[in-house]
Amino acid sequence: xxxxxxxxAHARSGDKGDLVNxxxxxxxxxxxxxxxxxxxxxxxxxHFADRIEGTVERYELPNIGALNFVCRQALMxxxxxxxxxxxxGKSFGGRILSMxxxx
Amino acid sequence: MIRxxxxxxxxxxxxxxxxxxxxxxxxxxxxxxxxxxxxxxILQKQKRENPAFGYARDFPALVERxxxxxxxxxxxxxxxxxxACAREIRRRCPGVRVAVVxxxxxxxxxxxxxxxxxxxxxxxxxxxxxxxxxxxxIGAFTVVEALKTGAEVVVTGRCADASxxxxxxxxxxxxxxxxxxxxxxxxxxxHIVECGAQCTGGNCLxxxxxxxxxxxxxxxxxxxxxxxxxxxxxxxxxxxxVSLATVKEQLVYEVGDPRAYYxxxxxxxxxxxSLTPDGENRVLVxxxxxxxxxxxxxxxxxxxxxWKAAGTLVxxxxxxSEKCKRGAAIVDERCALLDLKFERAVTEVFGDEDWAMxxxxxxxxxxxxxxxWTREMIPLVLNGPPGATGYGDGRPKLHEVVAYWPALLPRxxxxxxxxxxx
Numbered sequence: 001x002x003x004x005x006x007x008x009a010h011a012r013s014g015d016k017g018d019l020v021n022x023x024x025x026x027x028x029x030x031x032x033x034x035x036x037x038x039x040x041x042x043x044x045x046x047h048f049a050d051r052i053e054g055t056v057e058r059y060e061l062p063n064i065g066a067l068n069f070v071c072r073q074a075l076m077x078x079x080x081x082x083x084x085x086x087x088x089g090k091s092f093g094g095r096i097l098s099m100x101x102x103x
Numbered sequence: 104m105i106r107x108x109x110x111x112x113x114x115x116x117x118x119x120x121x122x123x124x125x126x127x128x129x130x131x132x133x134x135x136x137x138x139x140x141x142x143x144x145i146l147q148k149q150k151r152e153n154p155a156f157g158y159a160r161d162f163p164a165l166v167e168r169x170x171x172x173x174x175x176x177x178x179x180x181x182x183x184x185x186x187a188c189a190r191e192i193r194r195r196c197p198g199v200r201v202a203v204v205x206x207x208x209x210x211x212x213x214x215x216x217x218x219x220x221x222x223x224x225x226x227x228x229x230x231x232x233x234x235x236x237x238x239x240x241i242g243a244f245t246v247v248e249a250l251k252t253g254a255e256v257v258v259t260g261r262c263a264d265a266s267x268x269x270x271x272x273x274x275x276x277x278x279x280x281x282x283x284x285x286x287x288x289x290x291x292x293x294h295i296v297e298c299g300a301q302c303t304g305g306n307c308l309x310x311x312x313x314x315x316x317x318x319x320x321x322x323x324x325x326x327x328x329x330x331x332x333x334x335x336x337x338x339x340x341x342x343x344x345v346s347l348a349t350v351k352e353q354l355v356y357e358v359g360d361p362r363a364y365y366x367x368x369x370x371x372x373x374x375x376x377s378l379t380p381d382g383e384n385r386v387l388v389x390x391x392x393x394x395x396x397x398x399x400x401x402x403x404x405x406x407x408x409x410w411k412a413a414g415t416l417v418x419x420x421x422x423x424s425e426k427c428k429r430g431a432a433i434v435d436e437r438c439a440l441l442d443l444k445f446e447r448a449v450t451e452v453f454g455d456e457d458w459a460m461x462x463x464x465x466x467x468x469x470x471x472x473x474x475x476w477t478r479e480m481i482p483l484v485l486n487g488p489p490g491a492t493g494y495g496d497g498r499p500k501l502h503e504v505v506a507y508w509p510a511l512l513p514r515x516x517x518x519x520x521x522x523x524x525x
Contacts, residue, residue: 010309010348014357017140017222017507023355025348027309061361061374064351070359076447079507080141081408083449083464093308 006097009035013093018078019070020052020089022096026065035067036060038101044069047099048092069096105275107268107292107325111135111178112299114142114159120299120322125169128338130324132271133169135178136264136297137162143261144405144505146182147210147236157184158258163191166256170199177246177267181258183208183236189258189524199525202254204245206519207261209402209512213237218402218510227510233406235505239512240401242367243289244280245519246270252523261403263366265293268325276329286369287393288331291376294364295335295353295388296323302335302353304343309352316342336385345384354378363394365401367514370394399511408506409446410473413464414480417493420457426488427452427461433487434463434479441479443472460493466504474501 005024008031013022024039026032041056054072061068075082075089086092108130110121114137124130137159150157162180169176181188181203189201209216213234218227227234238261247270249257259267269289272278278285295302302323304314321341326334336345354373358364361373375392418426431450438445445465453460463480467473477499484491 010352012306012308012352012356016357016359017509019359021355021358023352023358025309025351025355027348059359059361061355063374063376064354064378066351066355068355068358068361076449077466077506080504081411081466081506083411083413083447083466085451085453085462090306097308 001103002100003103004097005039005099005101009097011093011096013089013091015075015078015089018075019072020074020092022069022071022092024067024069024096029065032062032065034101034103039067039099041069043099044071044096047096048074105131105271105327107132107134107271107327108322109134109136109268109296109299110322111137112297112301113137113139116299118161118165121165122168123341124322124324124338125172125174127341130174133174133176134267135162135176135180136267137178137180138182138261140403140507141405141505143183143236143238143403146184147405150184155187158182158188162188163195166192166199167195170196170255175250175255175257175271177257177270179259179262179267181260183238183260185258185260186522192256192258193524199256200254201256201258201524202249202252203522203524204241204249204257204259204262204519205522206245206517207238207241207259209239209517210234210237213404216512216516218512221509221511230406230508235405235407237402237404239517240367240403241517241519242266243270243273244368245521247274249521250274252521254523264297265290265366266368268293268296269368272327281395283369283393283395284391285331287371288333288391289327290364290366290369290371291373291391292325292327292333292335292388295350296325298353298356299323300343301356302349303337303345304349307349307352309348314344318342331389331391333388334381334385335388345386347378347380347386350378350386350388365397367396367400369396398514400514400517402510402512404508404510405505406508408504409466409468410470410501411464411466411504412473412477412499412501413462414477414499415460415462415493416480416483416491417458417460418488419490419492423456423459424452424454426490427459430461430483430487430491431463433483437479438476441475443475445472470501477501
């Protein structure tokens with residue numbers, strides 16, 4: 001069954017220069033396995049294909065049922081250089097939750 | 104147990120929050136984080152124009168409101184001129200003993216080091232004449248020395264945000280410079296509270312519509328214990344929420360590899376941390392593990408990059424977003440006719456067919472094309488697609504781009520010290 005990521009997880013994103021990190025957190029501990037299986041670096045890069053120009057690396061925080069995605073070249077230079085409305089990457093956390101995953 | 108509140112997540116955060124922390128319940132230390140990556144360069148420019156400036160100038164007025172209430176204040180409000188900041192505090196509050204942490208400012212000798220950019224590997228020589236500010240991120244232990252002087256207020260420059268929160272724990276509990284797990288515990292707690300209300304219900308996605316009374320949001324308090332256990336909470340009766348969800352979201356905020364969160368004091372492992380509910384609006388943080396502190400310190404260097412400008416227009420129905428796209432294409436074509444060259448340009452359209460906003464932005468190393476561009480967007484109101492509005496602020500403003508250039512330098516190159524006033 002296909003569901004939206006936002007049904008099982010919440011998220012927060014932020015910046016470091018031209019890098020955006022997106023923390024994706026399962027509401028329930030038992031759904032962490034589902035995050036691990038479905039929310040891969042490739043899928044995150046594809047979800048933000050219009051924005052992320054660099055690589056996406058995935059880190060695991062099993063202690064809080066979370067994944068952390070580090071996305072490079074995601075803010076058109078980042079910081080004061082960025083020309084984007086969302087120069088600090090704040091919107092990525094909310095926008096990743098519309099990703100469709102297989103339950 | 105000591106209570107450490109964080110009343111400022113960046114320069115521009117709520118000016119009432121620190122006062123509420125001090126007046127609305129028990130507190131031992133008030134920590135305030137004023138410095139974002141680019142703030143130092145803004146302050147450096149202000150200092151160049153007036154040697155008495157270069158620090159967060161609303162901080163001394165805040166000290167006036169919170170001094171004498173039994174709470175010690177630790178803030179990196181000193182920016183690039185912490186001594187001037189301390190002098191202004193002393194002028195306003197003659198009875199307050201102020202300690203200043205010095206030594207992070209390396210602008211005068213930045214070219215002595217063979218620095219290279221962490222992200223690009225480029226040598227510092229590529230921006231040699233453009234450097235505006237250069238500061239090393241320093242850690243908690245010089246702040247501890249400042250607290251030992253009996254100061255009521257400690258002013259620092261570029262002290263790492265989480266280290267400001269760690270410092271009172273080290274001071275009160277006598278933690279050693281190599282007690283990595285304890286230092287990591289303090290850093291984890293510091294990381295959770297350093298962005299103020301972001302761990303007490305602000306900017307929280309989980310169940311955001313149900314978070315109560317954000318108008319009176321309580322800023323975070325760490326109840327720190329000598330064994331490293333920390334409870335994240337807020338004053339009773341304040342708004343917002345402290346829950347596993349609000350704390351988890353902040354734990355992952357602006358983090359790279361969570362197994363190795365680098366600070367000047369310790370490398371903290373965020374995957375070792377346990378979060379446990381501890382009653383209403385209380386979360387216990389425990390189990391943090393730390394690795395020995397890095398041999399290099401991060402340096403924050405700001406340099407003049409060039410110029411940029413951004414402007415917006417709003418279009419109404421019919422076909423509002425189509426009008427945005429057509430308007431943008433006209434501006435682009437006019438810029439091409441004028442032979443304006445930009446290093447990068449972006450067009451964004453937000454909205455639907457009833458209402459849409461067009462936002463355009465450009466940047467260039469040279470000032471002239473950007474300045475010329477600021478005059479090309481607003482004429483669309485009369486000479487472009489019909490019904491453009493939302494231009495009340497006039498032409499887009501020209502902005503200097505001061506960019507951030509991160510590097511690493513050996514710890515031994517930075518000598519910190521404390522100066523006491525009063």
